[in-house]
Amino acid sequence: MNTFNRFIVTTLLVLFASQAFATSPTITKIERINVNTILVTLDQGIKPVSHFDVPIEGRFYILLYTSATYYLGSSSISIARTPTAVNPNDNGFATQWQWEEPALTATDNDGLSEITINLNAYSSDFENDIGHSSRDYTSTLNLIWQHDLSITSINTLDTNEGANLEHTLIASDTAATFSIIENTSGLFSLSDTNNTLTFNGTNTDYESTTKSYTVKIKATTGNSDDKNTEQTITANLVDLNDETPTAITLTGDRTIAENTRTGTELGTLSAT
Template sequence: MNIFNRFIVTALLVLFTSKAFATSPIITKIERINVNTILVTFDQGIKPVSHFDVPIEGEFSVKLYTSTTYYLGSPNSLIVRTPTAVNPNDNGFATQWQWEEPTLTATDNDGLSEITINLNAYHSDFENDIGHSSLDYINTLNLIWQHDLSITSINTLDTNEGTNLEHTLIASDTAATFSIIENTSGLFSLSGANNATLSFDGTNTDYESTTKSYTVKIKATTGNDTNENTEQTLTVNIKDVTDTAPVIRRFTISQGVNQGRLIIKTDTSVTVYAEASGGSSYTWSSSDFSVIGSGAFVTFIPNADVGTRTIKLKVTIGDYSSERVLKLKLVESHPTDWKDKNNNGINDSKEIGRHNNELLVGENKKITSPINTRLLLGIMSEDTAHLTLAQMKKYRTDNNLSDNTEDTLTTGDIYNYVVENFSATATTQVIIELTSPIPANAILRKYSPATGWANFVINDNNIQSKTSNTCTDDTHWQTGLTTGATCLKLTIKDGSENDTDGDQNNGKGQVNGVVESTISIAIPAASNSNNNNNSGGGCVYNPNAPARFDMGFILLMTLSAYYLIRRRRCFNH
């Protein structure tokens, strides 16, 4: 045998031996290395390759299960996962392959410390440097893994304004000690074993202030190495607590198919719903009806005498409460076309196109309040917010009330309205398109059903007027009552002297997020006489005029006395 033949035989023997004694890759370990990653370690390098007509895919088929539950796959099927190589060599072979496994979230939620894993690579396209790899691995996977130190307790907390808070800090290593490394507000402190109790001093916190959250940076440590130290920024959010009276924003009244405050005296029950800004209890009462209250709803049979009838509601939340009186008009029958879907007291057919913050005043004129508030007709008015003295007197008579509608001034145009659905103690505005221009020497008067007429209290430009065809714009307003003006803007504070709801015992309205107002543009009696071109001569006595000495009057009295003295002397002769 020559040398070449010997070389050929030797090469074939080596190749045969390598094939005969080569081993398939073996999985030496499968482990969980972090919260959602599984790592597979082989005894030799493998890589995905194509063979025959199968494309390169590099897939593992996997099951995860316990004796009772399959978390991944089923008894008869495996789920495909595509791993990535860890530190592969230049030819793409790697002894470690890993993949992200979302199923581990479910095993953590169930508190498992271990689970059975079945990994099958028989149908995969992985090979070692010898050839195709086929394997079937079944073993226990430990779900507890080693990792860097972390703070596992939550980092966002909520607490009520003015309230202190305690929070227990928790780290992945129970031996960790905590410290504060940043505390800008100075409201945080640590105490207890390992400083694991975080305290927040919220005594002086206020949701209405500009600061609605506070932060602190916490450090946990078990040693000096990087993986033995970690930090967490924790935020405390301040929650609002009701510290003002609740507001009864509106009432919705229905009687059968009819709605609104005009109700019929009949056996058909009436339902009232109260919309409030908050409240843990609702207390309904009435001296006119037998009411049955259930939370925000109350029902009653309207079997009282016709006229204005009332129901009182008290809403309470914590130590704060608010009251509001609902005034209803009880009649024998509705007008045939009566509809008042928005419950503002005006027939819907007369206010087509109007918004809730608009109220009819005479022909093609209106009162406007801010958006999101509501305007209602005053209880004395009918069909329009433009009220007459005759209507006021009739209201007093119909309800067996003494007549306090007469004023010491000459009463001009009267406007009667209610503004609701704004915050208690806040201010609201109304813009009135006047039915007639403001006369000279005009005085703005207010009327309270409890006390009668008085001057509208003036402060901080709360009375403005202008002459314009567009009253609702913000231009050309002048302070006070301008002669000839056709627009009037009033600013009224809830619970002030110009708010005329309630009993007015203190000369002010109730603090309840509602303003009732009846105003008149009046003129002094003297001014009215002087402006009447058809009147004759004569004197006018004004009881409100200031005392003064008129020099002409004094001269007249002196001459009269002198005349009487002269006549007496003549008689003596």
């Protein structure tokens, strides 16, 4: 066997071995990463299949549903979404793909914390570096996503009636700036340094009908959803013993005979 033939045989054996031991891409995780974005993670890189006569456009086929409601697709029809690669390599392969999902608005409106998701990337849409397609995937999608930014200072304050109170606002990112977005009572204000919240309680009275006041604060470090967060702060009034009694009166007969036994009731005292 000449050198050229040996080269051909060796190449074929290597190709056969790679095909025999290679596995199809598997989806390892699907997660919600912000208000309307879903991220898919695979155990190996994939990219859209290249067709000679059709532009490259890989699509995922999605169902989102609960036991009673389909929020995306139906029992017989899945909906196509075109995802975007996250940090693809030079050849276009990526282990993470994401897309914007408008259906998440409806799940939020219904107060869902989780939902069943079915995702399929057909062989005609995606493949790994030797041509295998990814597999069908069904799992529970957690709809609760965590803001990258959060307000870490406490949100419940106790303050004496008729007194002012200062509260330092703290966020998980020290670069965050704060603003008041809801101040129904008008008793809250922010300092020039933007992180000191003042409750102007000089005229508050625990004996009035209002015994607590709220304000909604927003922290921000940018324009995207994961760089903004809100917190409602409640200031609860503490009752003080600051009321002087007036109009003391004694009601009753107010007369007593001589030699009356000690402890005999004379009348009833009252005050305002």
